[in-house]
Amino acid sequence: GAGAVMGSKNLKGVVVWGTRDLFSLVVDRRRWIEETGKLSQRLANAATSKALHTYGTNLLMNIINSIGGLPTRNFETGYFEGAEKISGEYIKQHNVSEVHGCALCPIACTQMVEVKSGPYKFFGKAKYEYESTWALGANLGNGNTEAVLKLEKLANELGFDTISLGNTLATAVELAKKGKLNLPVDWDDPASFIDLAVKTAYRDGVGDDLAEGDYRLAMKYGEPEAFVGSRGQGFPAYDPRALKGFAISYVTANRGGDHLEAYSPTWEVLGVPEKIDPLCETPECVKKQVNLVIYAQHLMALADSVTFCKFDTLDKEGLFENDLAHLFNAAFGWDTTPQEMLTIGERIFNLERLFHVKEGKWIKDELPPRMRREIPTGPAKGHSATKMFEEGIKEYYSLRGWVDGKPTYETLKRLGLEEFQYLL
């Protein structure tokens, strides 16, 4: 990502400052203070905020596993028998020593962990998250609490994206077990994962191949199915065969294999705005999933632009387009509407897609082959992502005004993006 580009240019950071009082830009200070204060209080009291504060994102481990959607051993199955020991509850009890938050955040979700002795001891504290714990735990068949936390610490120190590192190691293990890569690694083999993380960071030996990431690694060693993702980006910590919203969300994500462009557990697990059974694939469920994915893609595009935390959108008492409209109106004296806010999100999402159209690569929305197979074990046994994807993607294109992954001229026109019609 951007960090790697900066690193390759020897750019360590960008410092920006100004001389104007930002608060002086706010036209209605009283309303602004009132609106932000109310919102902050509401967020602080929301049940999801409290749970996040107590356990951090890893409160998801046991929940997602109990649904049968916890990708295990490179998405071989959706149920990890060792999940309990890498769950938020277990780690809270054994390893969390501090809880932090970003400045002024009413949630404060950051759990700091320690491993003070034993073979996986590390110096100081480590920030730890659900996605990382899944990627370096369940997805590697690794249920050793301290080994997982050590790997998270190491990944952070070495500058890895933990999800990509976990997926790459998982691909490597699968290749090795299939005899395509000559490396004595196995699932649940943390000593090797630690070695390989270091070798990958420094492109030492086989690490030079691993540093290319899961997609290129699987291609190089002739086993495309060992890469599980879309647009060359590995999937994160939810199996779209069991949490079917992701059969649309992951696949259509412009960044590829991304849970943060439309976080479907919001409705499938947290019931926001309404509860939808993650395993349901009736025509009605498909329709609802597609509608919610599109809505969420616009709201998340707004979050990325305005820069508000997506954890604010996980509770009915959270922050949504109506709050955004209120805040903008309070700040700048506008009279924008929630719908106008979402349309900005839609424009962003279409613009992102136009980038792929321009580059001529990754235009097609594709479900990786493994997701068409049935989950072999656990609560979601027998489920695949095929139906939700096949039926959902048609509905999705139709609702978006797209054809084969591309916006039509009419869609660009509707969004005021005619200037980009030359790309079509």
Add this chain to the structure above:
Amino acid sequence: GAGAVMGSKNLKGVVVWGTRDLFSLVVDRRRWIEETGKLSQRLANAATSKALHTYGTNLLMNIINSIGGLPTRNFETGYFEGAEKISGEYIKQHNVSEVHGCALCPIACTQMVEVKSGPYKFFGKAKYEYESTWALGANLGNGNTEAVLKLEKLANELGFDTISLGNTLATAVELAKKGKLNLPVDWDDPASFIDLAVKTAYRDGVGDDLAEGDYRLAMKYGEPEAFVGSRGQGFPAYDPRALKGFAISYVTANRGGDHLEAYSPTWEVLGVPEKIDPLCETPECVKKQVNLVIYAQHLMALADSVTFCKFDTLDKEGLFENDLAHLFNAAFGWDTTPQEMLTIGERIFNLERLFHVKEGKWIKDELPPRMRREIPTGPAKGHSATKMFEEGIKEYYSLRGWVDGKPTYETLKRLGLEEFQYLL
């Protein structure tokens, strides 16, 4: 060393070849074949050769510990309570999977070890030695067999001198325990040692300090005594307070802290050419030690020049100056004598010393302060290296024809090195 210089120049190796048949240079082929054949057979049958073949160099662990001369926790004491599990006998039984030798070697001492599972698993096999096992084991208070072997493998992969790495880590632990270095490391803390080895190799964070080595690390953090060595080079796996030959040998070694310029356990442990009690410091013992150190320094200088293995000199049936003279005479039709051979060694040793004289640094032969303290525990409890050093060094200079670590003009003249008199 030379490898680091080559590395810094991006020089990976030097390939040399020629077109002339080397064997055609030998003037008396029959005698040459006879002499080398006899020697090879004698070496193969020597008791020390057989022991080295069976256990490798690490047969020394239990022996040196039983003398009370196994440096433990940065030379705090000479007895390591956990030696058994890192001994040659134990590792032979649990981890050695192959024994190798250099081409045509009648000894074949290389023990290849494996750790196939657990937190210290590593890929493939590792070469392992006594010095490395001591440096990354006893000297770090680390009696975990598999952790020590993993560290040896890692050190080899990362290109470390294992002794220097172990000494540097030991210095770091001592500094940390004394509150001079802010690092939560302790003795017997292999997870941290592994982390620090990687950080040191890549000069990451505190590794940037450690990469400077034990001497500079101790100086930088204001604790000179935490460096135990001479001429800036840490001592290896024998405590000179218990194996007193090293109180002369280490200290006068031109390379600094070196056991291979005069390997005094040859007589103290193996009784070659005669057994000398390693703890004895009577005037007679001092005299014998000094004489043997000087003799060995010349023989070892020859070994380094001719390139024969020093393990050939550990048995009464081994290879010595008389064999060398025989071989040279057989090969080239010379009529050199064993004494002439040793004089070549003496010239080399004096030339090396002249290098220090020229550079103006490291001329003085000094015993590090910790070696003047008494060993606090174990079989050599109460012993220090002070007496052997103080009395031995006078005898040594007198026998060499040196003053304060420098050869005199008369000595240079005797050795045919007058051309270097300008350095004095």
